[in-house]
Each structure stands twice: as structure tokens, then as C-alpha cells.
Amino acid sequence: MKFIGDIEEDPLIAKPMSRMVREWSRTDESDSEGYRKHMADYHRTIRRRLFFIVLCVVITIVAAGYAIAYGPLDISFTETYATIWNHITGNIQNTGMDFIIVSVRAPRIVAGIFGGIGLAVCGAVLQSVLRNPLADSYTTGVSSGASFGATLAIALGMSVVNSTPTVIMAFVFSMLPILAIVLLSKHRSASSPTVMIMFGIGLMYIFNALTTVFMLWSSPEDLAAIYNWQVGSLAKVTWDNIPYMAAIVVAGIIIIQLLSGKLNVLATGDENAKALGISPHRLRVLFLAVTGLVCAGVVSFTGVIGFVGLVTPHIVRIFIGADNRYLIPASALFGAMLMVVCDLLGRAVLDPAVLPVGVVMAFIGGPTFIWLLVRKGNSAW
Amino acid sequence: MGSISDLKMDMKEALSGEDRSDFDDIGGVTIEMKDVTFGYRSGGTVIRDINLKIDRPGLYCVIGPNGVGKSTLIKCMSKIEDLTSGDILINGRSIRTMRHKDVAKFIGYVPVVSKDVFSMSVLETILIGCQNRRSGDSDESKMKAVYKVMVLLNIQDLSEKLFSELSAGQHQKVAIARGLVQKPKVLILDEPTANLDVKYQVYVVELLRALAESEGMIVIMISHDLNISAKYAHEVIMMSAPGVIYKTGAPEEVITKENIEEVYGVHCKVIDDEGVPVVILGQSMMDEFGNID
Numbered sequence: 106m107k108f109i110g111d112i113e114e115d116p117l118i119a120k121p122m123s124r125m126v127r128e129w130s131r132t133d134e135s136d137s138e139g140y141r142k143h144m145a146d147y148h149r150t151i152r153r154r155l156f157f158i159v160l161c162v163v164i165t166i167v168a169a170g171y172a173i174a175y176g177p178l179d180i181s182f183t184e185t186y187a188t189i190w191n192h193i194t195g196n197i198q199n200t201g202m203d204f205i206i207v208s209v210r211a212p213r214i215v216a217g218i219f220g221g222i223g224l225a226v227c228g229a230v231l232q233s234v235l236r237n238p239l240a241d242s243y244t245t246g247v248s249s250g251a252s253f254g255a256t257l258a259i260a261l262g263m264s265v266v267n268s269t270p271t272v273i274m275a276f277v278f279s280m281l282p283i284l285a286i287v288l289l290s291k292h293r294s295a296s297s298p299t300v301m302i303m304f305g306i307g308l309m310y311i312f313n314a315l316t317t318v319f320m321l322w323s324s325p326e327d328l329a330a331i332y333n334w335q336v337g338s339l340a341k342v343t344w345d346n347i348p349y350m351a352a353i354v355v356a357g358i359i360i361i362q363l364l365s366g367k368l369n370v371l372a373t374g375d376e377n378a379k380a381l382g383i384s385p386h387r388l389r390v391l392f393l394a395v396t397g398l399v400c401a402g403v404v405s406f407t408g409v410i411g412f413v414g415l416v417t418p419h420i421v422r423i424f425i426g427a428d429n430r431y432l433i434p435a436s437a438l439f440g441a442m443l444m445v446v447c448d449l450l451g452r453a454v455l456d457p458a459v460l461p462v463g464v465v466m467a468f469i470g471g472p473t474f475i476w477l478l479v480r481k482g483n484s485a486w
Numbered sequence: 487m488g489s490i491s492d493l494k495m496d497m498k499e500a501l502s503g504e505d506r507s508d509f510d511d512i513g514g515v516t517i518e519m520k521d522v523t524f525g526y527r528s529g530g531t532v533i534r535d536i537n538l539k540i541d542r543p544g545l546y547c548v549i550g551p552n553g554v555g556k557s558t559l560i561k562c563m564s565k566i567e568d569l570t571s572g573d574i575l576i577n578g579r580s581i582r583t584m585r586h587k588d589v590a591k592f593i594g595y596v597p598v599v600s601k602d603v604f605s606m607s608v609l610e611t612i613l614i615g616c617q618n619r620r621s622g623d624s625d626e627s628k629m630k631a632v633y634k635v636m637v638l639l640n641i642q643d644l645s646e647k648l649f650s651e652l653s654a655g656q657h658q659k660v661a662i663a664r665g666l667v668q669k670p671k672v673l674i675l676d677e678p679t680a681n682l683d684v685k686y687q688v689y690v691v692e693l694l695r696a697l698a699e700s701e702g703m704i705v706i707m708i709s710h711d712l713n714i715s716a717k718y719a720h721e722v723i724m725m726s727a728p729g730v731i732y733k734t735g736a737p738e739e740v741i742t743k744e745n746i747e748e749v750y751g752v753h754c755k756v757i758d759d760e761g762v763p764v765v766i767l768g769q770s771m772m773d774e775f776g777n778i779d
Contacts, residue, residue, distance in 0.1 A: 112699040117718060118692050126696040129638040135630060139642060143633045146607065146646060236603045369610070370617050373602050379566045380595035381668070382618035427604035428646075438716030 120200045154425045154435065161438035165218065165445055172217075172449040173210045178405040180206065206227035208344070216350065216406065217444040217462065221413055223354040223403040225440025227396045228381075228414030229421075229432050231359055233372040234392045241414040242400045245301075245393075246282030246308035248411075251404040253312040253319075254278030255334045259327050260319045268341065271334065275405040282308045283397030287390050297375075337410035339448055346406045353402030357395050361433055368392065368429040412466040413440050414472050423477050443470065515671040515704060516541040517563060521572035524558055529551050532558045533729035536572070543702040544720030545695045548707045549741075551750055555729035556708045560674045563706070564595040590618040594670030598677055599657045605650035608641060608660055615667035635663045639693075655686035662693070673697065675707040679714065687711070691718040712765045716741045724749060738763050747771070751778060 112123045134140045174185045181204065188199070188206045197203045224242065232239040240246045255273035257263075263270035285308060286301050304405070320331055361368070370378050371388055378385040404410070417440045418432065425435050444462060447469060451460035519538040525531035533555035548556045552640065561567040563574060565581055574581040576592055594615075598739055606614075609632060616628040636642040639659045644652065650658060665673055678694070679687040694705045695718050709715045715722055716738065722740040726732035726749040733740050741763045743756045753768030772778050 112696055114693070115699060118696045118699075122689075122692050122696050123700065125638055125640075126693070126700045129634060130701060134634050134637065139637065140630070140633050143636075143645065144629060147629065150607075150646070179594055233604065238603065290555060366617065369606070370602060370615050373614060374597075374600070376561075376566050376595075376597045377588050377614075380590060380593075380597070380665075381615065382585075382590030384586055422604065426610070427602075427606045428610045454521075 145228075148315050154431045155443050157421075158424050158431075158438055161435065161442045165438065165442040168442065168445045168449060169214050169218065172214050173206055175449060175453060176205075178205060202345055210428065212344050212347060213339045214445060215347055215447070216339045218441040219347070219351050219354045220403045220407050220410065221417075221440035221442070221444030222437040223399045223440075224414040224434055225417035225436040226358055226361060226401040226441075227403075228416075229429070229436040230368065230392055230396045230417035231414075232418055232473075233368050233429055233432075234389050234396075235243045235302045236372060236374065237298060237302050238419065239415070240302055242404065243309065243411065243415070245286065245305035245397075246312060246401045247279045247397060248409045249309040249312035249316070250282045251275040251279035251401060252335055252409050253316045254433060255405075255408070256316045256319050256331050259330045259334065260323045262327075273347070274329060276401050278312075279401035279404060280397055282312075283393055283401075286393055289391060290386060296340055301393075313413065334408045335380075337404070337408035337463045338461050339407055339444070340459075341408070342406050350402055350406050354399055357399035357402070358433070358437060360395050361392070361431055362430075364388070364392070365429040365433050372427075372429065374449075379472045410444075410466075411471055412463055413443055416470055417443060420470075420474060420477060442456075505593055514541075514543075514702070516575070516577055517672065517704070518575040518578075518651065519563070519572070520575065522562060522569055522574060523571045524555075524562055524567055525570050531570070531729060533562070534723075536729075536731055536739060537735065538723070538731060540704055540706070543698050543704055545691070545718060546699045546704070546706045546721050546723060547715035547719035548706065548723045548725065549709055549712060549715050550725035550732070551727070553605075554725045554727050556725055557676055558729070559725065560595070560676060560706060560708065564593050565589040565748045567596060587618055590670075592670060593672045593674060594665035594668045596661050596665040596673065596675040596678060598680065599654070599661050601650055605648045607645065608647050608649060608652070609645040611660055612636065612663045612667055615664035618668060631667050631669070632663075635667045638666070639663050654681045655683070655689075658682060658686065658690060662690070666697075670703070672704040672706070675705070677708050677710070679707075679709060684729060686713060694718075695720075712741055712746065716763045741765060 112118060112127065116121070169181045170185050173189075174180045174182050180188075184202070185206060188202050189211070192203055192207050228241040229246075231242070231245060234240075235245075237244075252275075254277055255271045257278070258271040258274035263274070282305060286304055289304055290301065320328060323331060333482055367383055367388055370381050370383050371385055371392070373387040378388070400414075418436045421432060421435045421439050425431050439455055443466060447465040448462040450469065451462050451465040454460065454465075512623065517538075517540045519536050523531060523534045523535040536559065548559060558567060562569055565582075565584065565586060569582065571646065574663055576584065576589065581589065602611075612632045612635065613628065616631060633642065636645060641656065641659050641663065644656060644660075649657070652660065662675070662678065665675070673694070675694070678690050682690065691714055693708075694707060697703050698720065700704045717737070719737055722737050723734045724732045724745060732749055733745060738758075738761065741756065743754055744747050746752065746754050746756070746765060751771040753771065755766045755768065756763050757766065758764070770778050
């Protein structure tokens with residue numbers, strides 16, 4: 106070896122460079138002004154993100170109050186929360202009011218909150234895991250699978266007595282695409298994120314075609330039921346369903362949030378992930394399985410609700426960036442907010458006609474999203 | 487593909503915050519490649535029967551024409567690609583038995599810079615490099631490590647900027663910072679001077695050489711610039727078709743007129759500038775049909 110010795114005597118290295126390299130590992134920067142400023146900047150960024158999250162929570166709570174208050178029987182905002190508080194504390198004063206608010210109107214709103222959380226987080230995770238801005242429950246085939254499952258249950262007359270068979274069939278069929286993608290990923294050549302999402306799109310078309318076939322063979326009544334299921338609505342969720350939906354969503358989100366640091370690594374690509382000590386294939390399969398479950402857990406009960414999963418993460422990224430440790434909780438709460446607000450608007454705008462929540466979201470969210478894209482440029486992605 | 491038990495282990499570690507590793511205390515590092523062969527299932531062999539031992543600190547430049555397996559060589563060393571046959575020993579332990587996180591304790595790999603789909607800030611991008619630090623490390627100590635490496639590369643003012651908004655030179659600085667924040671003993675870089683102007687090219691190789699000398703690191707980089715390699719490398723590894731090591735040694739032993747003409751198929755003149763070989767390229771060795779391969 107030609108030269109390896111005192112860095113000071115190496116004529117090839119500029120003096121400032123050798124000084125900086127020596128100082129790099131030998132000085133403790135914790136007292137320097139630069140470090141304090143650096144930490145102050147970082148904490149400001151964190152505070153800004155927390156503010157965004159808190160804002161979403163506040164808007165959700167306010168909107169939920171109005172959403173419950175809104176209906177044929179006029180109930181005030183404060184009355185709504187007073188009744189809910191009395192219900193929780195076991196001090197029910199007006200049983201009629203309690204019945205309307207807690208038993209009739211609240212399930213829809215609670216379903217909207219958990220549905221929004223679940224679908225938005227699934228979108229954020231799938232986009233990072235598959236490294237594709239278009240990834241969501243549609244493009245991975247999960248929604249189409251659920252749709253086909255429900256169609257099959259209705260068309261075969263399984264749901265005459267109650268809707269449980271529809272939910273079960275939707276759940277089973279929505280897990281099929283995820284299972285297929287996981288099995289596919291065992292083949293090394295087919296395990297790249299791009300192949301996975303194209304595979305998902307392929308499955309989506311197959312399921313849609315099958316759904317169409319069954320719809321063609323259905324009676325007009327079944328057809329109406331199928332159509333009703335496909336547009337997605339919060340109206341059909343009851344208190345009996347919510348524990349299942351909430352349990353799946355909450356468990357899924359806890360797992361995802363705990364792994365969000367690793368999700369950041371995965372989002373930078375397989376080579377980087379391996380270099381940083383992570384096995385990308387295993388982690389990707391884990392994320393796909395968890396998001397598949399969460400997504401299925403929501404759409405089985407609500408039907409297919411579009412837009413929230415695809416667009417929420419993009420809007421949130423504009424405000425707080427792409428770091429999944431913050432993107433996941435912020436998307437969750439923004440998704441909940443969006444669902445509750447849009448469901449309220451869907452009932453209020455054309456009263457007494459009711460627009461499905463997915464339709465309202467597309468009408469309001471679509472133009473907003475396009476405006477944000479154009480205004481901000483595409484530097485965030 | 488991992489098994490269910492692997493998944494369970496990942497979950498357990500994530501939930502308990504544990505980060506088990508057999509490699510917490512690391513001294514100097516020896517990398518020994520023994521008869522290493524790698525080929526894709528679909529295509530032919532990319533590198534074959536590579537034997538190479540790197541055990542001293544220094545800047546190592548891997549040179550050679552396109553397609554001779556330079557990137558594959560360093561990816562095998564970093565366990566980014568799994569070997570087809572042969573073995574790589576890192577401090578005497580087979581890379582085949584090590585997990586990615588074990589390898590990452592020794593080796594920092596800096597791939598060719600590519601933009602991420604969703605761009606994070608410079609600070610967050612570098613912070614990702616702390617992934618493999620012991621979980622006992624507080625956020626504070628991670629932030630300090632990130633700050634120190636940003637000062638080293640003089641990018642502390644960019645910390646809030648999005649990675650996608652940076653210039654090519656700044657991208658490379660951030661990529662190197664992410665590699666360095668792992669505190670590896672070995673830093674492996676895939677073409678760190680690609681797409682850079684001469685100012686940044688010199689900056690990067692000066693930095694890498696200084697790291698080798700001051701920190702006692704083994705720094706291995708791929709380069710297409712023979713003169714940069716000749717001037718700054720402590721040792722040059724020249725690869726040639728079909729995926730073999732043609733010659734290794736001090737720059738003046740490897741970067742010679744004969745070797746370049748044989749390996750690259752380009753006429754050249756090599757002159758001596760105070761012990762440093764300087765390559766002046768001539769015509770390509772084309773056949774009468776215009777083929778250069």
C-alpha cells in the first residue's frame with residue numbers, strides 16, 4: 106500500500122477537509138450553537154406536525170357532533186355531546202334522545218371514523234411499501250375482491266335473513282388478492298413492488314369481470330342490493346359490527362405504527378433496506394398482510410369507499426412530509442375527519458336526498474387535491 | 487423469503503424494542519472473498535471465482551469496463567445479493583450465516599443515488615441511516631450523530647430541504663452521510679462520483695481518502711475515472727470480462743498502458759506525474775466493422 110499514515114501529511118487532502126474529518130468523530134457537538142439551532146428547528150417541525158394531528162382531531166370531534174345532531178329531528182350540538190356524556194357516565198336523562206343519538210345516529214359516525222382511519226392508513230402504507238403513489242385498496246385488488254364476495258353472497262341468496270354472510274364473503278374475497286400477492290412474492294423474479302401492484306391491478310380486472318357476470322344474472326332486487334353495496338355507505342353499519350371493525354383497525358394501526366421507522370427504510374427501496382440491515386421481502390409481506398386485514402375489516406362492513414385511501418396520504422404529505430412515523434397517525438386522523446365531514450355534507454347538501462360518502466369525497470376532495478398538487482408542484486413526490 | 491418464525495421475530499423485536507445482535511463490539515475488519523461466484527437465475531454468471539482479501543484501512547477503487555460485475559462484486563460484499571457459490575468471510579464469519587442487520591454493523595453501503603418515490607427532508611433521509619443503531623440509543627444521540635455527519639459534509643443548512651430539491655452533488659453528500667451515520671468500519675460506494683462536476687468529484691474522493699486515513703476505515707468505491715483512481719486510491723482492483731479480477735495492487739502497478747489496453751480495449755499513453763500514473767486516452771480498438779466489444 107502506497108500511503109496510509111498521518112492525514113496531516115497527505116498532500117492530496119485539503120487542510121479544511123482533514124480538520125473536519127478529524128473533528129467529526131472526536132468532538133462532541135452537543136454544546137455548539139449550531140447543534141442547539143438544529144435541535145430547535147427539528148422540534149419546531151415536530152410541533153408543526155403535532156399541531157396538524159391535533160387540528161384533525163378537533164375538527165373530527167366537532168364534525169362528529171354536528172353529524173350526529175343533523176337529522177330529521179333537530180338536536181343541538183351541545184345536546185348531542187351532553188347526551189353522549191350522560192350515556193357514558195350511565196346517567197341517562199332522556200331515553201328517547203339517548204336512543205336516537207346513541208343507537209340510531211352514532212354508529213354511522215363511529216363507523217366513519219374507524220373506516221376513515223383504516224382506509225387512509227392502508228393507503229399510506231401500501232404507497233410506501235409498493236413505492237407507488239397509485240397504490241391503495243383498489244389497485245391491490247382488495248376492494249374488488251370484497252365487492253365480488255358481497256355480490257356473490259347477494260346473488261346466491263345467502264343474505265336473505267341478515268347481512269352477516271355478505272360481510273363474511275366480502276372479507277374472505279378481499280383477503281384473496283393479498284394472499285395471492287404474498288404467494289407471488291415467494292418467486293424472486295416477481296417480488297418487486299412494481300410487479301406486485303401490476304398483479305393487483307390484474308386481479309382487480311378479473312374480480313370486476315366476475316362481479317359484472319353475476320350482476321347480469323341477478324334479479325332486479327338483488328341488483329339494487331349489489332349496487333347499494335358497491336357504492337359504499339356508512340348507513341348499514343350497526344353497533345353489532347363496530348367492535349369487529351374497531352378491533353381490526355386498532356390492532357392493525359398499532360402494529361403499523363410500531364414498524365413505521367422500518368417502513369421509512371422499506372420506502373427507499375430494497376437495496377437501501379438491505380444495506381440498512383432489513384430484510385425487505387419479509388417486511389413487505391408483513392405490511393401487506395396487516396393492511397389487507399385492516400382494509401378488508403373496513404370494506405366488508407361499509408362496502409367499497411373510494412378516494413380516502415388513495416388521496417388522504419398525498420394531502421397529508423403536502424402538510425407534514427413523507428416520514429411514515431408521522432404520516433401514519435396524521436393520515437389516520439385526516440382520513441377520519443374527511444369521512445365524517447363528507448358524510449355530513451352528503452346528508453346535508455341535497456337534503457332529503459343522501460349522497461354516498463365516497464361520492465361527496467370525490468366531489469370535494471378531487472378538486473382540492475388537484476389544486477394542492479398544482480400549487481405545491483410535485484416536489485413532495 | 488422468510489418463514490413465519492422470522493416474521494414473528496421481527497414483530498417481537500419491534501414490540502419489545504429489543505435489537506439483538508451478536509456484533510456489538512467491532513474492532514478492525516477483514517473481508518475475505520473465497521471463490522465467489524454470482525449469477526442471476528435468468529441470465530449467465532456475472533462474477534466468477536473471485537478471491538480477494540481486504541484487511542487494511544485505505545481507499546480501494548474498483549475499476550473496469552461496463553458489465554464486468556463491479557456493482558455485483560460490492561453488492562455481494564454488502565449481502566445485497568446472495569452468493570451463488572463460494573463464500574465471503576467478514577472477520578472470519580461467513581456472510582451466508584449473517585443477517586442483514588449483522589452485516590450492516592460492519593458495512594455501510596451507498597448505492598447509486600436515485601430519487602425516492604416520496605421524498606423526505608435531508609435530515610429524515612439521513613436519520614434513516616440510524617435504523618441499525620442499537621435501540622438503546624436515544625433519539626437525542628441519533629440526532630446528534632446526524633448533526634455531526636451533516637457538519638462533516640457541510641450540509642447542515644439543507645436539513646429541512648426535501649431530498650428531491652437538491653443538486654446532484656448535494657444528493658451524493660446526503661447519500662454518503664446516510665452511509666456514514668451508521669458508523670460502519672467499511673464504507674462501500676457504487677459510483678459516488680457519477681454525474682458530478684470535477685469540483686465535487688475531487689471533494690468526494692478527498693473525503694473518502696481522509697475517512698480511510700483518519701478513521702482507519704476501509705472505503706471501497708467503484709469509479710469510471712482512471713485518473714481519479716490512480717491519484718487517490720491506496721489500492722486499485724481492476725476487473726475484466728467475464729466477471730473476474732484482472733489485477734489488484736498499488737495504482738502504479740495496475741493502471742498501466744498494457745493493462746488498460748487489454749482490459750478496456752482503448753489505446754492510451756500512461757505518463758508518470760511524481761509517482762502517480764496519468765492516463766491519456768487514445769483511439770478505441772475497433773474492428774473493421776466498427777465493433778468495440
